Every structure is written in C-alpha cells, then in structure tokens.
Amino acid sequence: MxxxxxxxxxxxxxxxxxxxxxxxxxxxxxxxxxxxxxxxxxxxxxxxxxxxxxxxxxxxxxxxxxxxxxxxxxxxxxxxxxxxxxxxxxxxxxxxxxxxxxxxxxxxxxxxxxxxxxxxxxxxxxxxxxxxxxxxxxxxxxxxxxxxxxxxxxxxxxxxxxxxxxxxxDDKEKCFVWSVRKCQRCHATLYNTTKTICNVCKIYRKPGMDYMIFPVTFLPPKQRSDFLVAEQSWLYGDDL
Ligand SMILES: [Zn+2]
Ligand SMILES: [Zn+2]
Incomplete structure (x- = not known):
C-alpha cells in the first residue's frame, strides 16, 4: 500500500x-x-x-x-x-x-x-x-x-x-477547523484554540477569585457584536 x-x-x-x-x-x-x-x-x-x-x-x-x-x-x-x-x-x-x-x-x-x-x-x-x-x-x-x-x-x-x-x-466559521471545544465556564463553543476558557469568561474574572460565568448572550446586543469582532481578532488574528 x-x-x-x-x-x-x-x-x-x-x-x-x-x-x-x-x-x-x-x-x-x-x-x-x-x-x-x-x-x-x-x-x-x-x-x-x-x-x-x-x-x-x-x-x-x-x-x-x-x-x-x-x-x-x-x-x-x-x-x-x-x-x-x-x-x-x-x-x-x-x-x-x-x-x-x-x-x-x-x-x-x-x-x-x-x-x-x-x-x-x-x-x-x-x-x-x-x-x-x-x-x-x-x-x-x-x-x-x-x-x-x-x-x-x-x-x-x-x-x-x-x-x-x-x-x-467549517461553513459557519469559514475556515479550516482543527479544534472544537466548549468553554469550561459558559459552554460557548471555541474554535481553533487551545484555551479552555473563552475570552468573555476571562475578562470577567476577578483577581484572586474563581472565574465568573458571564457568557456573550448576557451582554446587550451592541456590546455583544463588538465583542464578537474583538474575539475573532484575538482568536484568529487579522490574517485568517
Ligand atoms: Zn503492529
Ligand atoms: Zn465562557
């Protein structure tokens, strides 16, 4: 063979x-x-x-x-x-x-x-x-x-x-997806990252405290879309 x-x-x-x-x-x-x-x-x-x-x-x-x-x-x-x-x-x-x-x-x-x-x-x-x-x-x-x-x-x-x-x-992500996982806190789907916690949960983490659960869906629509844009660039950079 x-x-x-x-x-x-x-x-x-x-x-x-x-x-x-x-x-x-x-x-x-x-x-x-x-x-x-x-x-x-x-x-x-x-x-x-x-x-x-x-x-x-x-x-x-x-x-x-x-x-x-x-x-x-x-x-x-x-x-x-x-x-x-x-x-x-x-x-x-x-x-x-x-x-x-x-x-x-x-x-x-x-x-x-x-x-x-x-x-x-x-x-x-x-x-x-x-x-x-x-x-x-x-x-x-x-x-x-x-x-x-x-x-x-x-x-x-x-x-x-x-x-x-x-x-x-992936048609929705519009890219080659090599990793799909769930955020350990809010269970949002994370693509192409080795992180176990999404960026929202990371942002709302207080120093010295456990992660707070604060998924994207809890944000008002404007902030939500701003966030998603930011998330895309954090996760994938601008060149992908
Ligand atoms: Zn063998
Ligand atoms: Zn999360």
Missing part, C-alpha cells in the same frame, strides 16, 4: 467517525470499528504476563484491543492508533514488517494530519506534541514530514489535500 492510499484510508475514518477536532479520541474510533479496549492492569497477573510477552504496547485479539495502560499517555495513543491501522488497512496476522511500517505511518498521520499541523500554526515539534498529544519522538517526525508537505503544497494541492480541506472546512 502506498502512503497516499493510507492517507485516503485515514480520511475515510475521519468521515465515518465524523472527526472534526484534534486531539482525536482514540477509544471512540476503535469503538466505531467494533473494538473494545482492555487495559493490561485489569487482567489477572498471569494473563498480564502473557500480554507483555505479546506486546509491550498493544495488540488485538478478536473484538478487543489490549493495551498497556502503564505506558505513557501519548505512547498509548500511538499504540492504539497503530492497532486501528492494522484494522483499517486489513492486515492479517502474523504481520509483516511492511504491515508494521504502514500501521506506524497510519498512526502518526491520523493523530496529527499535516494539514491540521499547518492550520494549528505549529512552530516546532513541541507544539505538535502538545496540541495533538503525541510523544516528542512522533511529533518530531510529524513536524519534519509536515515541512516537506508544506513545501509541495505551496505549489500544488493534491486531490487528497483538497478532500482533507473540504472535510475540516
């Missing part, structure tokens, strides 16, 4: 599972494909031993993906998406070395698509690691690969690039 074919398979997963935001939810994706996840540490000691013999990270047996929950968070995510790779790419055990490489390529790209790295304006591997919840090693690889992608994409967007853009383009 070529890298491009694997990338199309990833987009298929995004479409099927309606993935609109990063970091992705690995458990949900596996569940969508009919797989429950089982932590090693929940098994009897003798079974755990067998698991470690099979893999330090994760493996699949019937309709379960067993994974080492003692591994670090980001490494676990990579292992789970590696297993999803084997599933989506229809690999049959025993896996060949090529299968393993393909599953790794799948995992690295589904966790941090190069186009999403671009629109999230990652400046270095650290940004990628933080935003997409990747290990530093995987993030470095993804960032280098992203730079190669960008050099080509500047001249020509492939059919795949266009399809990816289309999937993540």
């Amino acid at each position: 070529t890298h491009e074919e694997i990338l199309w398979k990833i987009l298929e997963v995004f479409r099927k599972c309606d993935v609109r935001s990063f970091p992705i939810n690995c458990f949900e994706l596996l569940k969508h494909y009919g797989y429950e996840c089982q932590e090693y540490s929940e098994l009897e000691p003798n079974k755990q031993e067998v698991c470690y013999q099979v893999s330090e990270d994760a493996f699949r047996l019937q309709d379960k993906v067993y994974y080492n929950d003692n591994a670090k968070f980001c490494r676990r995510r990579f292992s789970l998406m590696h297993e999803l790779g084997h599933i989506v790419l229809n690999h049959q055990a025993p896996y060949t070395q090529k299968n393993e490489q393909e599953a790794n390529f799948f995992a690295g790209n589904i966790l941090a698509p190069r186009m999403a790295i671009h629109y999230a304006r990652c400046k270095n591997p650290n940004d990628v690691a933080e935003l997409f919840r990747l290990t530093y090693e995987a993030a470095s690889y993804a960032f280098d690969d992203y730079r190669r992608w960008r050099r080509k994409a500047i001249y020509r967007m492939t059919a795949y690039d266009k399809a990816m853009y289309q999937h993540f383009y």
Whole structure:
C-alpha cells in the first residue's frame, strides 16, 4: 500500500467517525470499528504476563484491543492508533514488517494530519506534541514530514489535500477547523484554540477569585457584536 492510499484510508475514518477536532479520541474510533479496549492492569497477573510477552504496547485479539495502560499517555495513543491501522488497512496476522511500517505511518498521520499541523500554526515539534498529544519522538517526525508537505503544497494541492480541506472546512466559521471545544465556564463553543476558557469568561474574572460565568448572550446586543469582532481578532488574528 502506498502512503497516499493510507492517507485516503485515514480520511475515510475521519468521515465515518465524523472527526472534526484534534486531539482525536482514540477509544471512540476503535469503538466505531467494533473494538473494545482492555487495559493490561485489569487482567489477572498471569494473563498480564502473557500480554507483555505479546506486546509491550498493544495488540488485538478478536473484538478487543489490549493495551498497556502503564505506558505513557501519548505512547498509548500511538499504540492504539497503530492497532486501528492494522484494522483499517486489513492486515492479517502474523504481520509483516511492511504491515508494521504502514500501521506506524497510519498512526502518526491520523493523530496529527499535516494539514491540521499547518492550520494549528505549529512552530516546532513541541507544539505538535502538545496540541495533538503525541510523544516528542512522533511529533518530531510529524513536524519534519509536515515541512516537506508544506513545501509541495505551496505549489500544488493534491486531490487528497483538497478532500482533507473540504472535510475540516467549517461553513459557519469559514475556515479550516482543527479544534472544537466548549468553554469550561459558559459552554460557548471555541474554535481553533487551545484555551479552555473563552475570552468573555476571562475578562470577567476577578483577581484572586474563581472565574465568573458571564457568557456573550448576557451582554446587550451592541456590546455583544463588538465583542464578537474583538474575539475573532484575538482568536484568529487579522490574517485568517
Ligand atoms: Zn503492529
Ligand atoms: Zn465562557
């Protein structure tokens, strides 16, 4: 399978599972494909031993993906998406070395698509690691690969690039959306930001006190629209 074919398979997963935001939810994706996840540490000691013999990270047996929950968070995510790779790419055990490489390529790209790295304006591997919840090693690889992608994409967007853009383009926001989340205080929807609190809630925070809940809708209409304009420029800058 070529890298491009694997990338199309990833987009298929995004479409099927309606993935609109990063970091992705690995458990949900596996569940969508009919797989429950089982932590090693929940098994009897003798079974755990067998698991470690099979893999330090994760493996699949019937309709379960067993994974080492003692591994670090980001490494676990990579292992789970590696297993999803084997599933989506229809690999049959025993896996060949090529299968393993393909599953790794799948995992690295589904966790941090190069186009999403671009629109999230990652400046270095650290940004990628933080935003997409990747290990530093995987993030470095993804960032280098992203730079190669960008050099080509500047001249020509492939059919795949266009399809990816289309999937993540939000008609209302009128941009490529790589993150959708709720403000932890007022539950307003926040696009393309790593913040957990919206700007309104931030403004109405008193020093030394907890955040006050003061959503946009409580403001009079004039202030509300002024605010939204300001918010747009804070969140996205003027050039997007
Ligand atoms: Zn594997
Ligand atoms: Zn808020």
